[in-house]
Amino acid sequence: MNVRTIDLRSDTVTRPTPEMRRVIAEAEVGDDMFGEDPTINRLEQRVAEMLGKEAAVYACSGIQSNQMALRAHCSSGDEILLDGSSHIFYYEQGAPAALHGVTCRLIDGEGGIFRADQLEGMIHGHDQHESITKVVCVENTTNRGGGRPWPLQAFREVADWAHARHLAVHVDGARLFNACQAIGYSPREFCEFADTVSICFSKGLGCPMGSMLVGSQPMMARARRARKLFGGGIRQGGMMAASALFALDHHVERLKDDHAHARWLAEQIANVPQLSIDLKAVSTNIVIIEIAKEWGPADRFVELLQREGVLVLAFGRQKIRLCTHLDIPGDCLPRVVESFQTVAASSCD
Numbered sequence: 001m002n003v004r005t006i007d008l009r010s011d012t013v014t015r016p017t018p019e020m021r022r023v024i025a026e027a028e029v030g031d032d033m034f035g036e037d038p039t040i041n042r043l044e045q046r047v048a049e050m051l052g053k054e055a056a057v058y059a060c061s062g063i064q065s066n067q068m069a070l071r072a073h074c075s076s077g078d079e080i081l082l083d084g085s086s087h088i089f090y091y092e093q094g095a096p097a098a099l100h101g102v103t104c105r106l107i108d109g110e111g112g113i114f115r116a117d118q119l120e121g122m123i124h125g126h127d128q129h130e131s132i133t134k135v136v137c138v139e140n141t142t143n144r145g146g147g148r149p150w151p152l153q154a155f156r157e158v159a160d161w162a163h164a165r166h167l168a169v170h171v172d173g174a175r176l177f178n179a180c181q182a183i184g185y186s187p188r189e190f191c192e193f194a195d196t197v198s199i200c201f202s203k204g205l206g207c208p209m210g211s212m213l214v215g216s217q218p219m220m221a222r223a224r225r226a227r228k229l230f231g232g233g234i235r236q237g238g239m240m241a242a243s244a245l246f247a248l249d250h251h252v253e254r255l256k257d258d259h260a261h262a263r264w265l266a267e268q269i270a271n272v273p274q275l276s277i278d279l280k281a282v283s284t285n286i287v288i289i290e291i292a293k294e295w296g297p298a299d300r301f302v303e304l305l306q307r308e309g310v311l312v313l314a315f316g317r318q319k320i321r322l323c324t325h326l327d328i329p330g331d332c333l334p335r336v337v338e339s340f341q342t343v344a345a346s347s348c349d
Contacts, residue, residue, distance in 0.1 A: 006332050007311045011175075011258070011285060011325035014206040020246050024208075027242035032058070032234040039238030043245055047212045050248075051197055052188040055220035057213050058241060060232050062174045063092050065198035065213040067099055069170045071226035072196070072219050073135045076101030079124055080170075082137035083109040085144040087172055099230070103131055111281055112142025113150055116161040123165060136162040139172040140179045140190070144315075146278070147262075147286030147323075149179035152190060159193035169193065174200040174211075178284040181255045195219065204255050204285060205247035206326040210240045251326065258285040261324040261333060268337045274344040285324045289340075293318060301343055308339035 007013045016024065030036035040058050048056040059065040066088050070080065080096060082089055084106035088096065096102040105122060107114045125132035136158060140150040159169045171194045173179075173187075180187055191197045196215040201207035213223050227233065266287045270277040274295040277287060291301050298314040305312055315321040322336075 005309050005311060006328065006336055008322035008324065008328065008336070009311045009313050011203040011323050014202075014204075014326045016206065016208055016243060017326075019250070020206065020243050023242045023246045024239045027239045029236040029238035032237050033228075037234070037236065037238045037241070039241040039245070040234070043241040044212070046245065046248070047199070048214050050187055051191040051199075051214045053191065053197070053214040054217045055215065057220050057224050057227060058234065058237065059198075059211045059213060059227055060209060060234070061202075062087075062172070062198055062200040062211045063095065064227065064230060064232050065200075065211040066092065066170070066172055067095050067230065068213050068223040068226040068232075069196040069198060069215070069219075070096055070102060070135065071100055071229070072215075072222035073168045073170065074100055074102045075134075077131055078134045079103045079105055079131040080135040080137055081105050081107060081119060081122055081133060081167075083107050083112050083114055083139065083142070085109070085112050085142065086137060086139045087143050087174065088137055088139070090144060102134075105133070109145075111148045112139055112145030113148055113154065114158070115154065116157040119158070119161055123167070133167060135168045135170050137170045137172060138194075139174075141175040141182075141284050141286070143174075143286070146281040146288040146321075147175065147178065147284035148281060149182045149283055150190075152183065152185050155190065156193050168195040170195065171197040173197050175203055175284065177252050178204055178255055178259070181252070182259060182283045196223075201244040201247055204258060204325060205244070205251045207243040207247050208240060210244050212244075254326070255285070257330075258324040258326070258328070259283070261285075261328060261330060262287050262322075265322065265324070265333055265336060268333075269340050272337075272340050272344045275340065287322050287324075288315060289320050289322070291318050291320065295344065304343040304346060305339055308342060310336055310339040 044056040124130040
């Protein structure tokens with residue numbers, strides 16, 4: 001991060017620490033397409049055990065691992081159920097339809113979290129005119145929901161409902177470790193009720209790239225074929241896998257620092273005129289800020305913040321998102337608040 005710029009656009013902007021760079025440089029590698037990269041093999045085994053599943057497949061990105069899961073679960077013409085604000089629906093270029101011929105049926109949850117009773121009457125496939133519902137997808141934490149973590153009991157009820165109706169459950173767990181730190185359950189406890197789970201290494205864990213999909217042995221065999229189909233076959237990927245192993249050892253517990261920083265920022269910025277925040281929704285490292293309409297649009301606020309040396313994202317016409325992460329030390333937070341105060345007190349013209 002440039003010393004003059006505080007980048008709160010996403011936790012994906014993190015850079016490898018010097019220690020992680022050393023581990024990357026020294027990683028033992030082989031050809032993963034032959035199953036001969038020892039570092040990838042070690043990472044897959046570790047994550048599968050950590051999440052309580054039989055097998056795992058390393059992938060280049062979270063989108064890739066999500067789509068590998070859907071490819072393994074579905075056939076062309078099938079349907080998935082998911083929240084209308086979910087990453088799979090909102091940010092993956094229509095991949096379920098584009099890659100698999102799968103349609104999305106949307107649930108209107110609260111901050112990306114929905115109840116089992118909201119799924120009643122949503123299953124298709126009993127009539128030959130209908131698509132066949134195959135999967136319920138859950139995102140934990142919810143990106144557009146402001147980083148909200150799923151309560152364990154709520155997820156269990158959704159999963160039980162789905163399994164009782166012979167539907168699979170996929171979890172987009174890009175920020176699963178944030179949820180675990182916020183709520184207090186373990187990854188294994190949460191993933192017990194899912195058939196497949198994807199996690200991301202390049203967000204709060206601070207790796208340059210990488211994701212992992214876990215599930216049963218047969219499902220992961222299908223997912224591995226899907227990875228190859230999508231051009232995701234990896235050769236000497238052990239260097240990136242080494243960064244993930246390092247992050248699992250050193251960057252999980254510290255996610256609590258990101259959460260504390262986000263909470264402090266939210267409490268301070270909520271007192272700034274023209275700005276409002278639902279503090280009840282701030283549980284992890286994401287803060288959604290609403291700008292009063294009389295001030296002006298979010299994209300202009302973002303532009304003026306950038307002039308102050310603070311980068312955030314417009315999240316709709318009147319909302320912006322900021323995201324705390326590994327590269328944001330606590331001592332820079334007062335400057336962020338001052339920048340928000342300066343811009344909010346200015347004219348958008």
